Structure formats: structure tokens, C-alpha cells
Amino acid sequence: DTEVTQTPKHLVMGMTNKKSLKCEQHMGHRAMYWYKQKAKKPPELMFVYSYEKLSINESVPSRFSPECPNSSLLNLHLHALQPEDSALYLCASSHGTIAKNIQYFGAGTRLSVL
Amino acid sequence: GQNIDQPTEMTATEGAIVQINCTYQTSGFNGLFWYQQHAGEAPTFLSYNVLDGLEEKGRFSSFLSRSKGYSYLLLKELQMKDSASYLCAVRLTSGTYKYIFGTGTRLKVLA
Numbered sequence: 001d002t003e004v005t006q007t008p009k010h011l012v013m014g015m016t017n018k019k020s021l022k023c024e025q026h027m028g029h030r031a032m033y034w035y036k037q038k039a040k041k042p043p044e045l046m047f048v049y050s051y052e053k054l055s056i057n058e059s060v061p062s063r064f065s066p067e068c069p070n071s072s073l074l075n076l077h078l079h080a081l082q083p084e085d086s087a088l089y090l091c092a093s094s095h096g097t098i099a100k101n102i103q104y105f106g107a108g109t110r111l112s113v114l
Numbered sequence: 115g116q117n118i119d120q121p122t123e124m125t126a127t128e129g130a131i132v133q134i135n136c137t138y139q140t141s142g143f144n145g146l147f148w149y150q151q152h153a154g155e156a157p158t159f160l161s162y163n164v165l166d167g168l169e170e171k172g173r174f175s176s177f178l179s180r181s182k183g184y185s186y187l188l189l190k191e192l193q194m195k196d197s198a199s200y201l202c203a204v205r206l207t208s209g210t211y212k213y214i215f216g217t218g219t220r221l222k223v224l225a
Binding site: 040106 | 156201215
């Protein structure tokens with residue numbers, strides 16, 4: 001099983017709303033990632049958790065707040081977003097310790113900010 | 115800065131062979147990955163190179179030259195379902211989880 005599950009698949013929110021994106025994997029992976037992808041552009045790394053600790057934050061605005069409650073779950077809390085934050089948000093996981101460390105991606109949450 | 119370039123679009127015919135190039139200039143290098151992404155879907159892993167040379171996997175092969183900062187993905191016996199975006203990604207250093215994706219190549223396979 002190489003499945004990474006993201007919910008919801010689609011989300012529409014206003015600029016004053018608070019919402020959360022969820023990501024789950026049961027492959028025993030110890031590294032989990034959030035990426036943002038705009039249309040016809042490559043994914044851009046936002047955050048990386050390694051063994052449930054935040055190891056990379058790519059200078060992401062504080063209106064995005066990641067959380068890793070346990071080794072299987074990764075959340076992205078959203079607050080006071082801007083219309084330009086509308087994008088596909090992809091979660092990925094990888095083993096974390098083996099050399100190849102392939103990333104497995106979820107299907108993403110398509111976010112629209114009105 | 116980090117720079118990973120790919121052609122924006124390519125078109126090929128069903129049954130043909132196509133080569134998608136990726137050139138990179140990055141602050142570190144610890145492996146190059148190729149992913150396929152259909153529109154609106156997640157990227158899926160295709161191939162991985164960390165040493166120079168060719169890796170073959172069925173209809174897909176990937177080549178790496180570290181001295182030239184160059185890789186290519188070769189797709190043989192093209193099928194309509196191969197119409198997708200192809201992304202190369204560089205892992206910057208060992209022991210970290212920082213991956214930089216290239217600009218992506220949209221491949222259209224025609225009947």
C-alpha cells in the first residue's frame with residue numbers, strides 16, 4: 001500500500017475563515033511534506049516534518065500553520081488567507097531513512113480563496 | 115539559487131520514442147527523481163538516478179550525467195495514456211528532505 005490520503009479534495013473559503021487540510025499515511029514513513037502547486041507550475045516545497053518535528057519551513061507566511069500530531073498524520077491549518085493562496089496543496093511522505101527516499105504524493109486539496 | 119530547467123511542452127505520436135531533458139544547477143545534489151503527473155492528479159514516481167548512467171524500467175529509462183548537470187527521461191512505445199506532465203526533481207543533500215522540482219514538461223501523445 002503506497003497510499004497517501006488527503007481531505008478534503010476541494011475547499012472554498014473566505015479570507016476570514018479558518019480551515020484545516022488533513023493528510024494521512026500508513027506506510028510507516030517518518031518524513032512528511034506539504035507542497036503548494038499553482039496551475040501549470042511545479043510543486044513548491046512549503047514544510048517538511050521529520051520524525052514528527054518540523055525540519056524545514058521554506059519561509060512560508062504565518063497564515064499557514066503545519067502540525068504533525070503523530071507519525072501518520074499531517075495537518076495544515078489555514079487562517080486569513082489571500083486569493084493568491086488559491087492552489088493545489090499536495091501532501092507527500094517518504095521513508096526518511098533509506099537512501100532512495102522516494103516521495104509518495106496524495107491527490108491533493110484544491111483550495112479556492114474568495 | 116536553484117535552477118532546474120525542462121522544455122515546456124512536447125508532442126509525439128503513439129508508438130514513438132520521446133526524450134525529455136532536464137538540466138540543473140543546484141547548491142547540492144543527492145539524487146534526481148522523475149515523476150509523472152496527470153492533470154489534477156498527484157505526481158507518481160517513475161525513476162531515480164544518483165550515479166551516472168542509465169536506469170531502465172520497462173518502457174521508461176532515465177539517464178544522469180552529474181558532471182554536466184543533465185538528465186533525461188526516455189519513454190518508448192508511447193501510449194495515449196502517457197499524455198501528462200513530467201517533472202524532474204533534485205534532492206539537494208543527503209540526510210535532508212529538501213527537493214526542488216523542475217519546471218515540468220507537458221507531453222501530448224497524438225494518435
